[in-house]
Structure formats: structure tokens, C-alpha cells
Amino acid sequence: MAKQADRPADVRRALLDAALRLIETLPEDKMSLRACARLAGVSHAAPAHYFPTRAALISAVLAHAFNQLTEAMIRARDAAGDDPFDRLKAIGLAYVGFGLAHPALYTMLFSSTYLQVPDGEMAEAGNHCGNVLGESVAATPRPGGMTITAGIAMAWTAVHGFVGLVCNGMILLDEPPIAAAERVLEQQRSAFGG
Amino acid sequence: MAKQADRPADVRRALLDAALRLIETLPEDKMSLRACARLAGVSHAAPAHYFPTRAALISAVLAHAFNQLTEAMIRARDAAGDDPFDRLKAIGLAYVGFGLAHPALYTMLFSSTYLQVPDGEMAEAGNHCGNVLGESVAATPRPGGMTITAGIAMAWTAVHGFVGLVCNGMILLDEPPIAAAERVLEQQRSAFGG
DNA sequence: ATACTCAGCTTGACGCTGTCAAGCCAAAGG
DNA sequence: CCTTTGGCTTGACAGCGTCAAGCTGAGTAT
Incomplete structure (x- = not known):
């Protein structure tokens, strides 16, 4: 060769x-x-x-992608003001932005096939990413009866669903994707303390 | 052979x-x-x-799955009461139930690879499914400024994101998945007219 | 009853894939 | 200068999707 x-x-x-x-x-x-x-x-x-297997190579690529996503989320959070929900929303928008910019990577990040690769630095990167979201939810006032876990589910569900639908062209929007995402996220303000 | x-x-x-x-x-x-x-x-x-290709066989399987999902949604809607949002929520819960019961099928249904198979009866089945959701959103009172498109985006985003996260084990819930889904959906009542 | 047709499946082949085993080769060490 | 060895190459295997050609048996015509 x-x-x-x-x-x-x-x-x-x-x-x-x-x-x-x-x-x-x-x-x-x-x-x-x-x-x-x-x-x-x-x-x-x-x-x-x-890389012992094909999945391991992909998993390594995805670990790096996860870290980039995490960094983007952190940057957006830190650039947002002091209001906890604003910070959470900024994380969500960064998340959506990353997903729309890298649809193939995004899909694989959350496909569960590659997360299970043994010895994966990907799982660690994924946990780190999830922690950033979790911390932000924990820092946001929530109505009584809404656990942190439920808050994470609500916030993550929205952004994950949005990216999935838009990336796969399942949904027709009447505004730019990021604007639509902001609308979806802003609607959650009332569900939290805001 | x-x-x-x-x-x-x-x-x-x-x-x-x-x-x-x-x-x-x-x-x-x-x-x-x-x-x-x-x-x-x-x-x-x-x-x-x-089937001319592997994708065409899969697409045919998915067309059938899409129809089953649609039927489940219609049954749930018709079994719900008269309140428009209750009907929309019932559709959402049926959607989540189907997704959790058939994770592999669900993932492929919305992966965009098989929707593009030419001559696909799958695309038609998918449109039919989307229409059921769309009609229900249209029948639900929405606050001024919220277009039907935006309403669809909000409702679909929630259920699609939820199924995706739970199916891939990305999220840890502190209650049964369907209960968590109901909580997420109920939270949208205020975003609509309810 | 015999010959023909032809749809429907089988057989065989091609190039591609991931993975494993063995070999080569240059750089490092004595 | 010889030996060792890590890092890549070469070669092979089974499985894959797809294409081309062949077989087979049921139905039709004569």
C-alpha cells in the first residue's frame, strides 16, 4: 500500500x-x-x-463531538445574564445550534449504539455534557412538585425533539429554525419559576 | 435452496x-x-x-408501522373527552406509548433515510400520521401569535424528544415513563389556550 | 396428450465490508 | 553490524447488497 x-x-x-x-x-x-x-x-x-472495532473509532469521534457540544453550551451559558432561566435557555439554544450544524454527528451522539462501546471516553464526555444541563436545571427555580429530574426531562425533551424533527425534515417551520427553537424554549419559562 | x-x-x-x-x-x-x-x-x-433494494423493504415495513401508529393516535383521540387539549394530549400519549413499545421501529420511522425511498407508500403513511396531529392542533385553541405550524412544532417536539431520550436510555426518570410523559404534556396546556 | 410460455424463484458471481493472522520493514538498541 | 521490536501492510475469510442468468413447474394452446 x-x-x-x-x-x-x-x-x-x-x-x-x-x-x-x-x-x-x-x-x-x-x-x-x-x-x-x-x-x-x-x-x-x-x-x-x-481502534479495536469500527464502533470504537466512531465512538472516539463522538467523544470529541460531545466535548465540543459541551463547550458550546458552557460558552452560551456564561455569556447569558444572571437570570437562571435565561442561562438555561441559552444552553438549550446552543444545543439546538450544534444539532442543526452537525446533524449526522448529533444523531449518532444520541443513538445509544456508540455510547455502549466499552472503555469509551464517549460515555464520560456524554455524562459531562449531561451534567452541565443538570446543574443549570438545578440552579433554576422550579415550582413545587417538579423534581430536578423532571426539570431535566422537560428541558432536554424540548431541545432534543426539536433538533430531531428539524434535522430529518419532518417539520415545516414558518420561521428560521433558531427563532422557532427560541419560541419553544421561551414557552417553558412559565413551567419553571419564571 | x-x-x-x-x-x-x-x-x-x-x-x-x-x-x-x-x-x-x-x-x-x-x-x-x-x-x-x-x-x-x-x-x-x-x-x-x-423490493428493488434493502431500503425499499425496510420502507415497506415502516409504512405499516406508521399506519399502526396513526391508528393508535386516532383511537386515543376518539376515546378522550371533548376538550380539544385533552384530545391532543391523548394523541401525544399514544405516540409516546408506541415509541416506547417499538423503539427500533420508531427510530427508523423518523430517521429520514427511509422516507426518501422512491415510490414509498411510507411517505404517504407518514403524511397521514402528521395530518392527524395537525388537525388536532388546529382544533385546539391557541393564544394569539401562535400559528398552527408553531403549535405542531411545540407538541411534536415534546413527544418526539421524550421518546428519543427514553428509548436510548439518555435520561433517568423518577417515575414510570408514561407518567413522566403525561407531566411533560400537561405542562403544555397553559401554552395552548387551556 | 404434448409442446410452449413465462412468472417466480434459485444459483452464481462481483465488489464491498469488518476483522483476524501473518509477514515485512525501518528505526532503536546492543 | 546484527538483533529486536513496534507499526504498518498484505492476505485471507465470511457476510453483505445487488445484478445476470438459469431452472422449474404451473397454465395455456394446439
Whole structure:
């Protein structure tokens, strides 16, 4: 295949980059290890040296994506004012923004197939992401009888459902997606203390 | 492979049944045409006689699933009282119930890959399903400034997000899923006229 | 009763896939 | 200069979706 000189300096990184490109480019789940290897300029079996299985490679890509999502949420939260619900809403909008910008990645992030990859740094990244949401819900005043868990369910349900429907073209909006998302989220203010 | 006598009476139906079983049994997207054929007792190329591609077979299975979902929604709506929001909420609960009962099917129903199969009876079934929701939203009083489209987005977003999160085990609930769903939906009553 | 037709399935093949086993090769160490 | 060894390649295997060609048996015509 490729002699040593032709190989990329950092094969692992090259494979991750290739996988990301293919995941975002190809339909659904059509990314193949062999296509990654070709794109990265290594032999078809090179990926096995870094990732025990195809799912493990994808899981590694998704771990990184999860961290990017988390960072976007944190940035948005910190840029919002002091009102707890405003901060929660900012997290939601960042979440929606990420989902709409990276539909393929988003779908895989929450598909449960790759979260179960053993040794996954993805599960940890996912937990971290969930914690950011959880903390924000906990910091937001809630009416009596609404547990934190229920608050998380309500907030997450809205943004997750919205991204899923819009990404798959299931829904026709009469305004820009982000505006519609803001409307959906703003409607939750009354459900919380606001 | 199998001589004529060993073949099922209705090959097409046998293939659809086999596909359904495998979709609900196997992980994610691992159902294969050849496994369907084996399960149905026909040769590996028999499916091609009824469905031009793998996606077309799946799409046919999903069209049927869509119709079942629609019927469940209609039954729930008709069993609910006269209050428009109660009827809408009943539709939502039926939707959630179907999703939780058939997670694999549900995921594929809204994955956009199979909706695009040409000549799909699935697209028609999906539209019919969407119309039932749309009519119910239209029949529910909405505050000024909330278009029917926005109402659909809000209602659908909630149930779709809920099913997605619960099915993939992303969320931990402190009550039975259906009870949690009811809470999420009930919270929307105020957003509508109720 | 015999020959023909043809729908409906089977058989076989192709290139693709993920994964495993074995081999090669350059760089490092003695 | 020889040996070791980590890191990739080569090769193979079974399974996949799909296409092309062949078989088979029921129905029709003669």
C-alpha cells in the first residue's frame, strides 16, 4: 500500500479526521473503516491498530463531538445574564445550534449504539455534557412538585425533539429554525419559576 | 435452496414479517436482506423480486408501522373527552406509548433515510400520521401569535424528544415513563389556550 | 396428450465490508 | 553490524447488497 514515507505523521489523528469527514459527508451510517483508511493514506487494516472495532473509532469521534457540544453550551451559558432561566435557555439554544450544524454527528451522539462501546471516553464526555444541563436545571427555580429530574426531562425533551424533527425534515417551520427553537424554549419559562 | 414446496405461500408477506422481526430483534441497522430471506425460507436473491433494494423493504415495513401508529393516535383521540387539549394530549400519549413499545421501529420511522425511498407508500403513511396531529392542533385553541405550524412544532417536539431520550436510555426518570410523559404534556396546556 | 410460455424463484458471481493472522520493514538498541 | 521490536501492510475469510442468468413447474394452446 503506502510505504512509510507516504504515511501521515500522526496516523491516529488522520484516521479520526477522515472518519469525521466521512460521517458528515456520507449518508447515515455508510462510513466504512476502509474508506477512512484510504482517506488517511494507510492500509485497510491500519485502523485496527488504534481502534479495536469500527464502533470504537466512531465512538472516539463522538467523544470529541460531545466535548465540543459541551463547550458550546458552557460558552452560551456564561455569556447569558444572571437570570437562571435565561442561562438555561441559552444552553438549550446552543444545543439546538450544534444539532442543526452537525446533524449526522448529533444523531449518532444520541443513538445509544456508540455510547455502549466499552472503555469509551464517549460515555464520560456524554455524562459531562449531561451534567452541565443538570446543574443549570438545578440552579433554576422550579415550582413545587417538579423534581430536578423532571426539570431535566422537560428541558432536554424540548431541545432534543426539536433538533430531531428539524434535522430529518419532518417539520415545516414558518420561521428560521433558531427563532422557532427560541419560541419553544421561551414557552417553558412559565413551567419553571419564571 | 428451497424447492417450490418448501417455500411460504405468500413470499412477500413472509419477507415483511421476517424483516419486522429482525428489525425489532437485532441492534440498530444490522438487519440484512439475506437474513430475512433465510428466516422467510427463500433464497438470498428472492427479496429483490419484491423490493428493488434493502431500503425499499425496510420502507415497506415502516409504512405499516406508521399506519399502526396513526391508528393508535386516532383511537386515543376518539376515546378522550371533548376538550380539544385533552384530545391532543391523548394523541401525544399514544405516540409516546408506541415509541416506547417499538423503539427500533420508531427510530427508523423518523430517521429520514427511509422516507426518501422512491415510490414509498411510507411517505404517504407518514403524511397521514402528521395530518392527524395537525388537525388536532388546529382544533385546539391557541393564544394569539401562535400559528398552527408553531403549535405542531411545540407538541411534536415534546413527544418526539421524550421518546428519543427514553428509548436510548439518555435520561433517568423518577417515575414510570408514561407518567413522566403525561407531566411533560400537561405542562403544555397553559401554552395552548387551556 | 404434448409442446410452449413465462412468472417466480434459485444459483452464481462481483465488489464491498469488518476483522483476524501473518509477514515485512525501518528505526532503536546492543 | 546484527538483533529486536513496534507499526504498518498484505492476505485471507465470511457476510453483505445487488445484478445476470438459469431452472422449474404451473397454465395455456394446439
